[in-house]
Amino acid sequence: MSGLGEALRESAVINLASASTMVVDDSPFALELTAQSLMGFGIRTRHACIGAAEAMEILRDQNIDLLVVDCDMPGIDGFELVRWLRRSGLEPNAFVPVIMTAAHIRRSRVAEARDCGANFIITKPFSAATLLERIVWVSRDGRPFLEVGDYFGPDRRFRKSPAPGDERRVDLIRKKAFEDQKAQAAAGVDAA
Amino acid sequence: MTVITHPRRRSNLAAMIDSAGGVSVGVALARARANTEALRARAMAVIDEQIGLLESLPPPTGPDDASTRLDQAYRASTALIDAAAPFELAELCRSAAGLCDLIGAVDPGAPFDWRIVTVHARSLRLLQALPPGATAERDRIVQSLSEVIDRKLAQAG
Numbered sequence: 221m222s223g224l225g226e227a228l229r230e231s232a233v234i235n236l237a238s239a240s241t242m243v244v245d246d247s248p249f250a251l252e253l254t255a256q257s258l259m260g261f262g263i264r265t266r267h268a269c270i271g272a273a274e275a276m277e278i279l280r281d282q283n284i285d286l287l288v289v290d291c292d293m294p295g296i297d298g299f300e301l302v303r304w305l306r307r308s309g310l311e312p313n314a315f316v317p318v319i320m321t322a323a324h325i326r327r328s329r330v331a332e333a334r335d336c337g338a339n340f341i342i343t344k345p346f347s348a349a350t351l352l353e354r355i356v357w358v359s360r361d362g363r364p365f366l367e368v369g370d371y372f373g374p375d376r377r378f379r380k381s382p383a384p385g386d387e388r389r390v391d392l393i394r395k396k397a398f399e400d401q402k403a404q405a406a407a408g409v410d411a412a
Numbered sequence: 413m414t415v416i417t418h419p420r421r422r423s424n425l426a427a428m429i430d431s432a433g434g435v436s437v438g439v440a441l442a443r444a445r446a447n448t449e450a451l452r453a454r455a456m457a458v459i460d461e462q463i464g465l466l467e468s469l470p471p472p473t474g475p476d477d478a479s480t481r482l483d484q485a486y487r488a489s490t491a492l493i494d495a496a497a498p499f500e501l502a503e504l505c506r507s508a509a510g511l512c513d514l515i516g517a518v519d520p521g522a523p524f525d526w527r528i529v530t531v532h533a534r535s536l537r538l539l540q541a542l543p544p545g546a547t548a549e550r551d552r553i554v555q556s557l558s559e560v561i562d563r564k565l566a567q568a569g
């Protein structure tokens with residue numbers, strides 16, 4: 221039930237009652253809709269913020285376990301907030317699971333959405349089941365965090381099978397070189 | 413390019429999600445839907461308000477206020493999606509998202525055919541007023557809006 225896109229089993233039991241959750245949305249009504257869905261899942265919204273500046277203040281002082289943030293906000297938007305958080309050096313908040321929600325993402329902002337460092341972005345309309353699936357998924361998200369150029373966040377590569385063409389992923393190239401080396405060494409020992 | 417890998421530590425959520433107690437997924441979803449349903453009347457009022465805002469937006473008088481007007485139309489459309497999304501009002505969401513797609517694709521300073529906003533406002537109002545059973549009418553409205561958007565997006569490149 222933890223796989224991306226897998227439906228949750230109705231009988232599965234989850235316990236997120238003690239999660240310290242922050243919801244950030246400039247629309248008080250959208251914020252309430254999100255908070256009420258979370259409440260149904262047994263997750264109390266400890267910090268409800270109607271702007272990124274308010275969220276930043278709290279994130280500097282208090283540890284949270286889950287951040288749900290709207291992408292499009294006036295002033296500091298959701299992408300900037302998440303990018304700031306990932307680069308903030310705040311432990312452990314910089315590594316907190318982040319789900320972003322969006323009514324719409326402008327074409328010009330798709331790259332920012334990809335590069336801000338969120339664990340997942342869900343676009344509306346989405347069902348309560350989708351939101352819960354994503355929360356369960358991010359809670360079990362085992363991807364390492366990467367710092368690559370300007371990017372700091374979970375490894376964005378979901379593909380498990382080899383990519384078409386030559387492998388370009390540095391860590392996989394290194395891993396293969398290491399394994400080849402090990403195999404050669406083992407073959408050398410066997411030959412001796 | 414240098415890649416620094418931080419091994420992922422187990423999140424607090426991962427530790428607590430399987431701990432004793434909690435709630436079944438079925439119950440959690442039923443509660444979430446009930447909580448959301450209690451906000452339906454307010455959501456409908458927000459939708460009504462945002463359609464009214466779109467209807468009342470005057471066309472830009474020149475290039476200077478075009479971006480402000482487009483931004484207002486965009487914000488009204490996204491606020492409508494925010495309110496309609498949990499209530500399976502897919503046609504309203506799709507139509508509003510189409511307008512957002514078009515506004516988002518416009519180059520700043522490029523001319524914008526404001527009639528699109530007017531047509532969307534009227535169509536959204538009609539979609540809102542149609543009874544739930546009027547599926548064919550809804551589909552027709554959404555389809556024709558979608559065709560207009562596709563044409564305009566093709567023109568915008």
